[in-house]
Amino acid sequence: MCGIAGLIHRGKGGEIGRELTAMLQSLKHRGPDSTGFALYGKPQGEALVMRFKVAEQAEMDHGFDIHEKVSARRRQVDGRLAELGAQLLEQDAVTEYAFRYRFSYDGDRRKLADYIEDIDGAEILSIGHSLELVKDLGDAARVAGQYQLGTFDGSHALGHTRMATESDVDIRSAHPYWAYPFADVAVVHNGQLTNYWGGRRALERRGHRFVSNCDSELIAVYLADRIQGGETLESAMKTSIEELDGVFTYVVATADSLGMAKDVMAAKPMVLYESEDFIALASEEVAIRSIFPHEIETFDPYEGDVRVWHC
């Protein structure tokens, strides 16, 4: 079933970590297997933030030498970053297997991503100037606590609670998806794309890589590819309504925007709250209510609806 949510503060930032945690926790019944956050903080110059992991959570519980392997993989990441000329500014070991690096790098981002992910077990969750993507097993409260997201301030965010139906319960299959190798693009999605393989092959022929077999990742890469080709986010989303087949509602974020789109059958839910300075959207109104205890005006977007808001 899965639950998706997003929010954006217009004009000024807010406590997006706390707000999104509350929204996703109230959607736990739609998917308790894993939870993911794409949080957009304040960009700090030209520096890039990279969130990555070098093992799955489940791997840490078995295997004779997993702890040594994880340490070795991290050292390899450090070595390859240095080799490519990236200057490390900050590094946090959020868990034993997941890390947050901030570095300056003006080379080819795709080359960097490919070189890092060539390391056994390494997977980049996001690279961006403001995007930080965190996902792990368990509900929102657990993941937010594990990664200390409650104090994360920023302008906008999106998130996902996953009920695994067609793939494993692991971090690789968890949402949101970053649009490799494009900075600051992330997507969450509720639904099924029926022309996934055709779309994926077309994008792979254009040089894009996919870390999963999940159709949500296709939406992220599809949109980023069109934006890179010169389209606006809104235009790319409108085209997606025509070109992506299936039943879906998705939420996408870029460095300064948040958008939602709904397929022409409107078979997947979405509820919206919109005010002058704040927009919240979720699969169920109860998620929006988790940050607004008083009565508010909400509405459902219609079939084929595309909406974009800017910070």
Next chain:
Amino acid sequence: MANQKGMHAEQLGGRTQQRFFSAEESDNFVYPDSFEVDFGKSAEIDAGPLDARAINLRIRELMSQGYGTIVMKNPGAKHGIGVGILNRLRLDIEGSLGYFGVGLIDGPNIRIRGRVGWSCAENMMAGTVVVEKNAGSTFGAALRGGDLVCIGDVGARTGIDMKGGTIIVGGRAGAFCGFMMQRGRMVILGDAGMNLGDSMYDGTIYVGGKIAGLGVDAVPAQMTALDVAWLKRKLKLYGLSAPRGVEKMTRIVAGKQLWNYDNLEPAEKKIVL
């Protein structure tokens, strides 16, 4: 008190839509969980700190004590609130409901001051439900009787599989409304989405605005004086009106050309084929 809150008192002709083989059985039928209530006896529930189960148990407890008018505050868009009410009751919900609100009801008059999520009043058998704002998808799915009214807009697949009763939409309606409709009436005062009335077996859909597209086997039909009179009477009950007048509404019915909508038994069909 309930009348002061704007709740009308239309007689709906019976507590239940169930049909019995004998008059005696019909007269003596009582739901095991239905109660005799007094509309003049009122109570209030603060749903804020309660979960859905506790809210529904509190409603039942009040009904068992004879309370016929209940005002619910702070429903907070929780799911499954107000379900399974099988007797007359005036329930005024001051806020929004989540999924599957007020489903499986047989007789109460309910007014919801906010919005409702998916599948509001699913399988409703009798009574009235008035939603003052918007409704999500599958509004009134498998409706069997009573009046279900949304003053605002409704989502896709409203009235899917409806088997009776009336759905009235003050605004616009999403795609696939009236899908596999089998009986009853749906009134959409605004625009209707694509595939309206797809695969409907029977029943009638009235549309005041534009129709994005008709579904398989749904066809326009002539408005009659009876249609006009019924629409005027029904809309008046809820203070609604058709923007261009009911006479100019479009009436949609089943074309009855579906393969299984003939009088042939399977054995006869084999001979024909």
